[in-house]
Amino acid sequence: MRIGELSKATDVPVPTIKYYLREGLLPAGELTSPNQASYGEAHVRRLRLIRALIELAQVPVAQVKEILESLDSDTEPLHEQIGRAHRALTPTRRLNATDEARTAATAQVTDLITTRGWKVDPEAPALATLIDTIAALHTLGQPALAAHLDTYADAVERFTALEIEAVTANPTRDQLAESVVIGTILGETLISSLRLLAQESISADRWTSG
Amino acid sequence: MRIGELSKATDVPVPTIKYYLREGLLPAGELTSPNQASYGEAHVRRLRLIRALIELAQVPVAQVKEILESLDSDTEPLHEQIGRAHRALTPTRRLNATDEARTAATAQVTDLITTRGWKVDPEAPALATLIDTIAALHTLGQPALAAHLDTYADAVERFTALEIEAVTANPTRDQLAESVVIGTILGETLISSLRLLAQESISADRWTSG
């Protein structure tokens, strides 16, 4: 397959494919002569994954690169791969809340984590984001949602268990790693859009001209 | 309050505040002389909201503007305000999946919506995103997660009901509108980070050096 065909197969413009090659997102094709390379099915798959992460999940190119590198390294522990996917999803969002709000939020989150017995790296970016978000909810005068943290956690545990199960069914380590990444990242998009649809439906019921 | 004090109160640099004023995110202060204006508590609150949306929820400035405009219009129906917040959260993510994958995904989603009796605008951006995401999961060889759509929907319905309840408790329409926006947008960040923590915890259990 030449680059033009790869482009047609995936609907990605040739210059964009060249860009991904340059950036190291996509491995180079096999050179058959100084200016002729051939690409295979693996390239098609990889390119589709890249596009899904970038377009659908809005993961920045630099993070996609990191994720793919970790996916291609056979030595990196699975847990660390998950960590990378997570970091790609949590673009250090910081918010300087008031100290009191932060302290209260930290306490609430710590409590949640101990109660549920979660094992969480204190350095996990998601932890900081969660604390900041709860602090922000308080600062913005919306304590009601933060108060139901536990119910959110219940619901979240429900589909997380499901995801782990779905993913663990993979026979080989490579497949497992790939589906962990895809599941982590596209799962978020899935949940988010489902939530918006559910909200819209309920809000239509409740506040639309009747 | 002058701009410097506003800056200190919110920890937002003066040039950034000026930028938000220019862009119409923040209403101008009351002019006390040709080059002197005074800002009040409302500006502090508004600025905090802007920062939370931009930093925490990564909503683009242009969308924040739209959301705030809709928040300030007393005439816009609540349901339409929610629609705007939703559009801010779904940056037209398109993905050209194969036709078969799309058709199958559309059928699956349509089925889900009718089964649950959701009332969904066929034009809702979240609908397109959901379909694209499911199509992508299939195209990428991960049908397992898509197969559990229904379980996801169960969990999602759980906290959506909660959110609507929390939000409806607001006495005035203005407060309600604001908490709808905050809840919709920061709720997403909340869920997302909880999910990542839960995943990390389970993955640590399962795949960490043992």
Added chain:
DNA sequence: GCTTATGGATACTGATACTATCCATCACAG
């Protein structure tokens, strides 16, 4: 009066994700 801050306007910056152009091959239809 002198220093600092301010409102308003305009210009500049750095990051991101592509696009465009060039050029020396290379493939291949006629």
Added chain:
DNA sequence: CTGTGATGGATAGTATCAGTATCCATAAGC
């Protein structure tokens, strides 16, 4: 076997976004 179009690789250009920086004439506050 020659002309047309595609290719690999390199370099340069573009659009958008979210601020920063600079100016300047005025105003505040000591």
